[in-house]
Amino acid sequence: MAQPLVKKDDDRDDEAEYSPFLGIEKGAVLQEARVFNDPQLDARRCSQVITKLLYLLNQGDTFTKIEATEVFFAVTKLFQSRDLGLRRMVYLIIKELSPSSDEVIIVTSSLMKDMNSKTDMYRANAIRVLCRITDGTLLTQIERYLKQAIVDKNPVVASAALVSGIHLLQTNPEIVKRWSNEVQEAVQSRAPLVQFHALALLHQIRQNDRLAVSKLVTSLMRGTVRSPLAQCLLIRYTSQVIWESGNNTQSGDRPFYDFLESCLRHKSEMVIFEAARAITELNGVTSRELTPAITVLQLFLSSSKPVLRFAAVRTLNKVAMKHPMAITNCNIDMESLISDQNRSIATLAITTLLKTGNESSVDRLMKQITNFMSDIADEFKIVVVEAIRSLCLKFPLKYRSLMNFLSNILREEGGFDYKKAIVDSIVILIRDIPDAKESGLLHLCEFIEDCEFTYLSTQILHFLGVEGPKTSDPSKYIRYIYNRVHLENATVRASAVSTLAKFGAAVDELKPRIFVLLRRCVFDSDDEVRDRATLYQNTLGGDGSVVETDKDVKDFLFGSFDVPLVNLETSLKNYEPSEEPFDINAVPRESSAPVELTEAETEYAVNVVKHIFDKHVVFQYNCTNTIPEQLLEDVIVIVDASEAEEFSEVFSKPLRSLPYDSPRQTFVAFEKPEGLATVGKFSNILKFIVKEVDPSTGEAEEDSVEDEYQLEDLDVVAADYILKVGVSNFRNAWESLGDDFERVDEYGLGPRESLAEAVNAVINLLGMQPCEGTEVVPPNSRSHTCLLSGVYIGNIKVLVRLSFGLDGPKDVAMKLAVRSEDESVSDAIHEIVGSG
């Protein structure tokens, strides 16, 4: 545009703020769009108005439906002009307005005319616009032209048709698939980008036909690929073929590896990198295969281009997770990247070094990192902290310098997520490295002296209460904890009171001092703090009242809480204050997820939640009436327990009325042998009285009919009796349970979709809590170990170690090791798997 679009304000002398769109207003621009209707079109003026409209849209302004339609109709008039520049703008705005299908018809004929024009630019753009706004029916009309365009001698036209084909394949696959012959011809095009677009489309058309993809890849490897982009595609398709052909590495050379390797010598960096990345991600890649790829990536590390350095270090960082030894040669280049201007590159370099470094280099590395930490953002710092945590677990002897590093950065400025990552790391190190405990706890104590995050303070106080009493000199922590009672908000104060009580219960010589402190807390201004102080004084026997047995006190203070919090919350909400105290034993030990008993979209929707108690099972039926013309009354589920012999029905609570679309519950309770994981099958019939409702008034008629409705059967299975309770350190828990009641056996799971699917199936069957993230199976694994933990009915701890392995191409074999506090429970777990 030669002229400013808006007249410059004469008074403005602030040249820097000048914009041709200053003071632009949607209403005014829409008025201006009337020039599109002029009998004598001024192409330049029209272009300017379109630019203004596009500017508005680009700034996030929106047009109402009516405004958009008006602009669209006006724009269609502009096809009369032969001005090339204006036509380009017309194409652009039509795409931005995305007209509805009934509006599209207006421009179809104009665009079809352009599609057959002698001007290449018209043809290419008309195809792109038409394909963007078209629907299936119109597409069959223009299909013939599109097929021609694909093999057009002008590359811009051919590319326009091919790219449109890639988009249309998503919506109209059956039509686009008919163009294979033309697309195949275009793959041989001498124009680099046509070849790229044709290859992308051809592959998408054939992607479900493995043989065809394999043939396509093989033929192109021998032929000429002219564009680096097409070569990148070929590399991607090749690694897909390699991946699908499975692991043939034992039997000699991997098919097509030579091709990938030859791409490392391509003249385009884009291709070299794509090939190097593909090699590092090969399934079960050997170190011999890796070497040439690592070599080119290492060269990239010292490139002058930040993008190349980033791409290389990011790929090497991933390699370091699986093959740390393969990239030790790059360590010197990596170390120089620690001072890279680009902090993403520096962070990736550091975390790579932390993964590949050996024990002797730790101290030197930590020194370099200390300088680096001061000038990077929190998000990078978190990545570094996590890498240091795993390094410390790898080299426990180095805990001193790593712990020092963590405590130093804990004292520096930082946001919540960063501080939490540091605290979590210190906690993990304390748990796993016994020597690190005392110094770690003191670092945490110093941190809470000046910690602005309530969440972290309470977390640390809780942890101190568990770990502090077990140290050589527990008394030194008391000062830090009691300081909280003076200096912090109510949440932290309450938490500190609980921690004090734990020290009192666990360490006899501290008890008298703790009493003194607790007594002072009774005068706190906050209810919760006072309540806790009073409660703990009583529990510990401070006011001379009856002292509970030592074991009870410890169970109360340290024991795990075996009622799910959601169940406790629900029960507490339902409790009505009365003479009868709240009974925590009345909270269900476990409640299942709802099980659907009806198909979706039936007249009555029913699902059931199983609440498990020691001596009882309660079925909670959630019922929804989906018929507006009906009111249901006296709704009850008749349960036939003939296939659940050990259960006897003791109580049922019918539902008085069930109006349309308001879910309500009815309950049936069964008695069962105490403490046993009794299983059974229950069949259910929904019984009720139906009354017709006049939908207009909502009034029910007097007449009523009895009716019933068959529901699906319901099973109570052993997994229902297992509570998902995780453990923080599986190995310690496993060792401390001992092998007295260990049961080990092997099972063949038969052909499975994948290892991950098999692992999931067993986890769901057992209904236990996966630990330490072992429920995630890394891609391409041939074997996997999964750790589960739970609490069986009767409050018996169970741990399970599952070792999966692929036996042949699809068959999965599993070794199941169970440890628990009771022989029969270990056997019961095997029974679940055996029968599942």
Added chain:
Amino acid sequence: MSPPYSEACPSVKNILLLDSDGKRVAVKYFSDDWPTNAAKEAFERVVFTKTQKTNARTEAEIAMFENYIVVYKFVQDLHFFVTGGDDENELILATVLTAFFDSVGALLRGNVDKREALENLDLILLCIDEIVDGGIILETDPNVIAGKVASNSIDSNAPLSEQTLTQAFATAREHFTRSLLK
């Protein structure tokens, strides 16, 4: 299980041209990752603030936010960005950035700043339209792109009679006014 990594066609999620305050000059989104204008603006804000202090004036720079790879380059008061998924080949994205950066440079005849860009916004928008179509890379050669955008002459196939006297007069007047304003 899915294959080792993306087997899909390389794709661009957005192309952004912001000014030195992080305000939009021209943007184009090709993915539904940012469904609303507010989401788009939030993304632009993050990208702008996290890159503004870096020196991306001689070589293109790169960063990763929220699982996106962003390559960028600055000139005068203009910030150019190209975004892709975190699985994308970084060098392909850098090629797209170069295509955008260099073709805008050619179209603005080396006079690349915010004012010039806004005064030629039509060229910038056409330029983006010629580089990426619906996320798929259309052309990467800056000269070819600039050539396609700049061919703004009257359609050679149009009969001369369609260029009316009024139009010719208008053009002449415009040239005249411009020379007076200088």
